[in-house]
Amino acid sequence: MNFDFSDEQKQMRDEARKFLAEKCPPKAVREVLDGKAPYDKALWKGLAEMGFLGVAIPEKFGGAGAGHLELCVIAEEMGRANAPVPFSSTVYLAAEALLLAGSDAQKQKWLPKIASGEAIGTLALFEGKGNPSPKAIKLQASGGTLNGVKKPVPDGAIADFAVVAARTGSTGRDADISLFLVDLKAGGVEVKELTNVDPTRGQAELTFKNAKAEPLGAAGDGWSILTQMLDRAAVLLAFEQVGGSDRALEMGRDYALDRIAFGRPIGSFQAVKHILADMYVSATLARSNCYYGAWALSTNASELPEAAAAARISATQAFQHCSKNNIQVHGGMGFTWEFDCHMYYRRANTTALMLGSLSYWEDQLIDRMRKKNAA
Amino acid sequence: MNFDDTPQEAAFRAEAKAWITANAPKQYEEELRKSSLGRTVLKGANILEVAKAWQKKKADAGWACLHWPKEYGGRGSSPIERVIWQQEEGPFGKLSGMFIIGHGMCGPTMMAFAGEEQKRKYLPPLASGEKVWCQLFSEPAGGSDVAGLRTRAEKKGDDWIINGQKIWTSGAHYSDYGILLTRTDPTVPKHKGLTMFFLDMKSRGVEVRPIKQASGQSDFNEVYFTDVKIPDSQRLGAVNDGWNVSLTTLMNERMSIGAGVSTGFPELFDFCNSLMLEDGPAIEDRSVRSRLANYAVKASGLRYTSMRAISALSKGERPGPENSIGKLVAGSMVQEVAMYALDLQGAAGVLSGPEDAEVAGKFQAMLLRAPGTRVEGGTDEIMRNIIAERVLGLPGDIRVDKDVPFNKIPTKGRA
Ligand SMILES: Cc1cc2nc3c(=O)[nH]c(=O)nc-3n(C[C@H](O)[C@H](O)[C@H](O)COP(=O)(O)OP(=O)(O)OC[C@H]3O[C@@H](n4cnc5c(N)ncnc54)[C@H](O)[C@@H]3O)c2cc1C
Numbered sequence: 001m002n003f004d005f006s007d008e009q010k011q012m013r014d015e016a017r018k019f020l021a022e023k024c025p026p027k028a029v030r031e032v033l034d035g036k037a038p039y040d041k042a043l044w045k046g047l048a049e050m051g052f053l054g055v056a057i058p059e060k061f062g063g064a065g066a067g068h069l070e071l072c073v074i075a076e077e078m079g080r081a082n083a084p085v086p087f088s089s090t091v092y093l094a095a096e097a098l099l100l101a102g103s104d105a106q107k108q109k110w111l112p113k114i115a116s117g118e119a120i121g122t123l124a125l126f127e128g129k130g131n132p133s134p135k136a137i138k139l140q141a142s143g144g145t146l147n148g149v150k151k152p153v154p155d156g157a158i159a160d161f162a163v164v165a166a167r168t169g170s171t172g173r174d175a176d177i178s179l180f181l182v183d184l185k186a187g188g189v190e191v192k193e194l195t196n197v198d199p200t201r202g203q204a205e206l207t208f209k210n211a212k213a214e215p216l217g218a219a220g221d222g223w224s225i226l227t228q229m230l231d232r233a234a235v236l237l238a239f240e241q242v243g244g245s246d247r248a249l250e251m252g253r254d255y256a257l258d259r260i261a262f263g264r265p266i267g268s269f270q271a272v273k274h275i276l277a278d279m280y281v282s283a284t285l286a287r288s289n290c291y292y293g294a295w296a297l298s299t300n301a302s303e304l305p306e307a308a309a310a311a312r313i314s315a316t317q318a319f320q321h322c323s324k325n326n327i328q329v330h331g332g333m334g335f336t337w338e339f340d341c342h343m344y345y346r347r348a349n350t351t352a353l354m355l356g357s358l359s360y361w362e363d364q365l366i367d368r369m370r371k372k373n374a375a
Numbered sequence: 376m377n378f379d380d381t382p383q384e385a386a387f388r389a390e391a392k393a394w395i396t397a398n399a400p401k402q403y404e405e406e407l408r409k410s411s412l413g414r415t416v417l418k419g420a421n422i423l424e425v426a427k428a429w430q431k432k433k434a435d436a437g438w439a440c441l442h443w444p445k446e447y448g449g450r451g452s453s454p455i456e457r458v459i460w461q462q463e464e465g466p467f468g469k470l471s472g473m474f475i476i477g478h479g480m481c482g483p484t485m486m487a488f489a490g491e492e493q494k495r496k497y498l499p500p501l502a503s504g505e506k507v508w509c510q511l512f513s514e515p516a517g518g519s520d521v522a523g524l525r526t527r528a529e530k531k532g533d534d535w536i537i538n539g540q541k542i543w544t545s546g547a548h549y550s551d552y553g554i555l556l557t558r559t560d561p562t563v564p565k566h567k568g569l570t571m572f573f574l575d576m577k578s579r580g581v582e583v584r585p586i587k588q589a590s591g592q593s594d595f596n597e598v599y600f601t602d603v604k605i606p607d608s609q610r611l612g613a614v615n616d617g618w619n620v621s622l623t624t625l626m627n628e629r630m631s632i633g634a635g636v637s638t639g640f641p642e643l644f645d646f647c648n649s650l651m652l653e654d655g656p657a658i659e660d661r662s663v664r665s666r667l668a669n670y671a672v673k674a675s676g677l678r679y680t681s682m683r684a685i686s687a688l689s690k691g692e693r694p695g696p697e698n699s700i701g702k703l704v705a706g707s708m709v710q711e712v713a714m715y716a717l718d719l720q721g722a723a724g725v726l727s728g729p730e731d732a733e734v735a736g737k738f739q740a741m742l743l744r745a746p747g748t749r750v751e752g753g754t755d756e757i758m759r760n761i762i763a764e765r766v767l768g769l770p771g772d773i774r775v776d777k778d779v780p781f782n783k784i785p786t787k788g789r790a
Contacts, residue, residue, distance in 0.1 A: 001378050001455065001689075003682040069376060253767050268770040270756075273763035280762055281700055285676025292679045295376045314672040362668035363661070369644070369671065370658060 003291060005073060012066075013073040019050055020081035026340045032084035032200045033343060038158050039202070044085045044117050053091060054115025057099070062112030068298040072239045072290070079243030079319075082343050084200040086120045086155035088240065088354070092233040093154075094121025097163040097179065100232075101217030101225045106181060110161060122159040124150035124182075124206055125226070131360035132230060134177050134223050139208065141166035141180060145188070146208040154354060156204025157193045159184055163229075164213065165222055177222035180213035188212060198346035230355050231308035235293035238308075238315035241351055242290050245283040245315070248322040248344045252276055252329040259331075266329070275329060279322045286311075286318035306372060309365035316352045316361070323348040380459075387456050391463045394436060399467045400429055407466035411737050412637045412709055413590060413744025415469060423549060426470040430504025440478055440502040447486065447494055448502030454688040473546055477501050477508030481554045483627040485573065488611035488620055497552065497573075509550035509576070511541045511598060512621065516786065518543070519757050521556070522565040522618060523784075526600060528557035528572070535572065535610070537580075537603040545751075547583045547596040550576050554624065555605075556617050561782040568781055569617030574605050590743040625753075626694075638705045639712035639741055640674035643667065646716055646734055657719055666715060673708055677701055696765035702748075703758040710745035713738045 005013070023046050031037050047053050056071040057063025064070075071091070078087050095114050098107050113119035127150055130136050139148025146166055153162065162182050169176035182189065188211030196203040217225045253276055256267030266272050293311030296304040323344040327334035334341040352358060380388055403417050403425060410416070417425055433439045434448060441457045443449025452460070461468055471478070482501055485494060500506040517523035526539025537557060547553065553576050560568030576583070580603035585593040612620035647667055650657040657663045677700075684698060716738035717724035726732040727739035749755050763769045776784045 001380070001384075001682070001686060003376060003378070003679065003686040005376060249767075253769065256769060264773070265770055267763075268773065270760070270772060273767075273769050274756070274759045276767055276769065277759035277762040280767060281704060284680055284697070284700055285673060285704065288679035288683055289672055289676045291376070291683065292675065295378070298376065309668075310672045310675050313668060314676055317669075317672070359665060362665045365668045365671060366658065366664040370648070373644075373648070 003295075005069060009069055009073050012070055013077060016050075016052065016074050016077040017080070019046070020077050020083060024081045024083050026082075026343070029082050029084050029200055029340075029343060035199060039086055039155070040084045043083065047085065047087070048115065048117030051115075053087075053117055054111070056091075057095060057111050057115050061107050062115040064115075068236075069294055071236060072294040072297070075236045075239035076243035076246075079240030079347075080247045082200065082244065082247070082340075082347055086122070086158060086201075088201075088233070088237055089122035089155040089159065090114055090120050092236040093123040093229065094159075094161070094163055096232045097123065097216060097225065097229050100228055101179065101221070102181075106214070106216065110181075113160075119160045120155060120158055122153055122155050122162050123229070124153045124156065124162045124164045126150065126152060131356040132226065134174050137165050137167050137177055139164065139166045141168050141178060141213065144213060145210045146180060146182065146213045147210060149205060149207050151205035152194055152196065152203035153206050155202055156206050157191050157202050162206065163216060164208070165226060166213075168219055168222075174223035175220040177226070178219045179216040179222040179225055181216045182208070182211055182213045186212060196350065198350040200343065200347065201350060227305075231305055232297060234308040234312040234355055234361070235290070235297045235304075237351060237355065238286070238290045238293060238311040241315035241319040241348070242283065242287050244344055244347055244351075245279075245286060245318040245322040248319070248326040248341075248348075249276065249279045249283055251341065251344075252279065252322075252326040255330050255333075272329060275325050279325055282318040282321045286314040289314040306365065306368040309361050309368060312355070312361045313358060313365060316358050319344075319348040320352060384455060384459060388459050388463060391438070391460050394438065395463055395465075395467070398432055398436070399464075400425060403470075404466055407469050409735075409737075410466075410469060411642050412639065412741045412748065413592075414737060414740035415472065422470075423473060426473055427504045429467065429470050430474060434499075434503030439504070440482065443482065443486070443498070443502060447482075448499035454685060458685050473507065473549075474504055476510050476545055477506075477550075480510050480624045480627050481508040481552070481573070484554055484571075484611060484620065484624045487623050488571070489573070490608070493608075501552075506551040507546060507549055509544050509547045509553040510624065511544055511547070511553045511555040512624075513543045514540060515542050519754055521621065522569060524556060524558060524569070526555075526557045527561075528559050528570055528605070530559075530607075533607050535570075535605045535607060537572075537574075537600040537605060539600050541598040541600075542586075543595045543751075544583075544598050545595045547576065547598050548585050548593075552576060553598075554611065556621055558781065559617075560615055562780050563615070564778055565776060565781045565784065566618040568615055569621070570614050571611040571617040571620040572605050572609050573611060574603070574609060578603050578605070580604070589746060590740075637709060638670070638674045638677060639709040639716075639738075640670050642734075642737060642741075643670060643712045643716055646738070647719070650719060650733070652719075663719070670708065670712060673704060677704055696761050699753070699758045699761045702752060703755055703762075706745070706749040707755060709741060709748060713742035713745055717742060 023043050028040055032040055051064045052074050054063030055066045055074055056068050059065035098110055110119060127136060127138055161184055164180045164182050165177055166180055167176055168178040188209055190207040192205040194203045194205055256272055257265055259266045289311045293307045296307035327341045327345060330341055333339050406417055437450050440449040441452035441460055445451050501508055512521055514524045516525050528535045528537050553574055555572045555574055557570055558568055559570040580601040582599040584597045586595055586597055587593050647657040647663055720733050727736045729735040732739055764771055
């Protein structure tokens with residue numbers, strides 16, 4: 001047994017960390033936070049050049065062909081840096097969807113562009129409030145065109161193409177759902193940017209009016225592909241959340257060592273120490289659950305659904321816990337726009353909802369554990 | 376990243392499995408499997424005898440204290456082999472419970488500080504369970520603050536004379552030997568005047584009085600020392616260096632606690648699957664599922680944290696203070712799980728005992744044992760201090776007694 005990343009993978013993590021520290025300092029994140037740019041284009045280009053966008057994309061489709069463990073270590077660093085780029089929607093959702101269900105022609109068309117940074121992709125799943133569910137999908141597909149509204153769509157305003165979940169049947173079963181690929185620049189889609197809790201990761205409303213769409217995967221397979229996609233993305237996003245948790249913990253710790261009150265560093269007060277110790281505990285539990293998720297993802301193990309849900313829940317809890325308590329440890333400073341604490345707080349609470357809420361994943365986890373037990 | 380055995384590990388596993396299948400006391404397997412924190416009873420058998428017999432059998436065949444050197448009764452196994460053994464031993468491993476202190480703490484301390492002849496004499500019967508050891512550290516005046524202890528050791532010729540009292544000593548009533556931390560110089564600051572010994576618990580002047588615990592059982596004791604004589608040859612480490620010796624013990628304590636901490640989750644999951652509420656099985660209730668999921672990810676988080684620790688160990692890294700996390704998380708979780716399982720039973724949750732309560736009173740027993748888990752081997756607060764100071768590098772607590780001679784430290788909180 002070796003329940004750890006390899007030395008090469010750790011080296012890649014160091015490389016990514018160094019790169020992001022240089023190219024994505026908090027100042028760069030703030031450009032996007034302050035609305036000066038929709039995302040950090042220079043960083044996006046740099047990530048492509050480093051080969052990070054195509055880490056898990058096979059070489060024949062323009063990627064590095066490294067694998068999903070490698071993608072996990074990159075994801076962690078993206079979260080640590082709070083990178084203001086459409087990485088999660090493009091790499092975890094769109095690229096994974098293509099890898100899972102795309103035809104050779106579709107892969108050939110989009111994957112090299114993803115790897116090179118030319119194309120931004122996303123998943124258009126939600127239609128207003130609620131969690132992933134076949135019932136909630138109303139957007140209609142017929143005769144190769146789509147009609148309906150999707151929101152919120154992550155990075156929807158800057159995406160070049162979207163994987164869209166649409167209704168193709170009326171049997172009331174999962175098989176009513178099919179997936180489509182839509183070139184968002186081809187017309188037929190109105191895009192409206194939406195205000196959101198975390199401006200470093202845009203959200204949009206997409207209105208499809210007879211938009212041209214090509215099927216992704218077999219008709220009626222949409223829900224089953226989506227479930228797999230969400231599980232895969234859950235693991236990857238969980239690594240981002242762990243990266244963010246660690247960074248929030250680090251910020252809190254550093255501040256606790258520097259800030260003096262009552263004549264001593266606040267980090268010498270036990271109440272503060274115990275807050276930080278609990279942050280460490282939640283981040284560590286999440287990391288361990290994530291490692292299991294990474295193993296399941298990279299080996300396509302039958303344990304993936306359960307592992308993904310556990311990683312997702314644990315990492316969501318950890319990031320929320322660490323980011324809110326980081327502000328607490330920073331006191332009034334933590335509540336200023338100038339300090340970076342709120343960027344992680346925002347990210348923690350939006351990432352928490354991106355693939356369905358915490359309670360949704362809790363429900364999924366128990367369902368999956370039950371099924372495994374019954375089997 | 377993988378969970379596969381290497382060919383060597385697979386061979387070891389097969390050998391261990393075959394031996395366990397052929398030799399384990401299978402008549403107790405079911406009861407052991409069902410037992411959980413606070414409740415290990417074997418009908419019609421004395422558990423100490425069953426445990427000793429199993430340990431002896433293991434030792435005779437070379438399966439006891441696997442990671443110890445062969446000459447001291449072990450097998451010289453790698454950390455991974457030890458884990459494989461634990462996995463294969465399964466519920467029978469619960470029988471080692473009463474040897475944990477001896478094997479996990481006293482043994483390693485002896486190995487580090489006793490003389491060669493002593494190690495060869497005392498360690499093999501400790502490994503084989505023939506002799507049971509206890510750890511005599513805590514006192515009424517020194518639990519978390521171990522260095523606050525008052526039991527005196529005074530040199531007289533080649534012997535030391537011990538007077539004082541220990542408390543909370545687990546298993547002292549069936550122990551043959553103990554390691555004992557004493558004060559040898561009260562005129563210097565508290566950490567500097569301690570000395571460690573080992574002693575025969577049957578020595579004259581040692582009196583063991585069982586304490587009835589809050590759970591109603593009696594696993595720990597008060598131990599009184601009246602002019603007990605210990606030869607200087609049974610001193611561990613230098614005179615007044617007992618604090619450093621005790622750190623070895625406490626570090627090993629963390630390592631032995633690390634791997635198999637009970638969280639109560641598997642028990643709760645099974646219970647929620649079988650329990651019928653008014654509207655159907657508990658597990659189909661939304662709020663139950665949410666609670667369960669929260670416990671599930673804590674339990675799996677701990678499991679995989681310990682796998683990461685084992686992986687690090689197998690690469691030759693030393694167990695660090697980060698292993699404090701296991702006890703901290705599992706301790707409070709087992710308590711919460713027990714409370715929740717009682718809550719699900721509604722009014723009947725108050726019933727206990729094998730006949731009257733749901734699932735034979737498992738959760739009621741867990742409830743009553745859990746407070747001790749959060750205290751023994753370092754309280755939750757001490758664990759958090761360890762993580763904050765030694766993992767995160769935050770400043771140590773302000774210690775007002777640090778440079779004060781021990782005999783000048785106040786002894787009561789309220790004057
Ligand atoms: C079931 C059981 C078995 C045991 N077995 C053994 C044994 O075999 N051998 C042995 O030597 N001992 C044993 N002990 C003793 C155990 O190690 C101590 O009880 C424990 O270390 C706590 O010490 P205390 O009881 O003196 O509590 P105290 O130290 O008096 O603690 C009281 C409260 O104050 C808090 N506190 C104390 N110091 C600090 C601090 N610095 N910062 C924050 N909070 C603090 C504690 O967390 C606790 O909440 C056992 C205890 C139990 C419950």
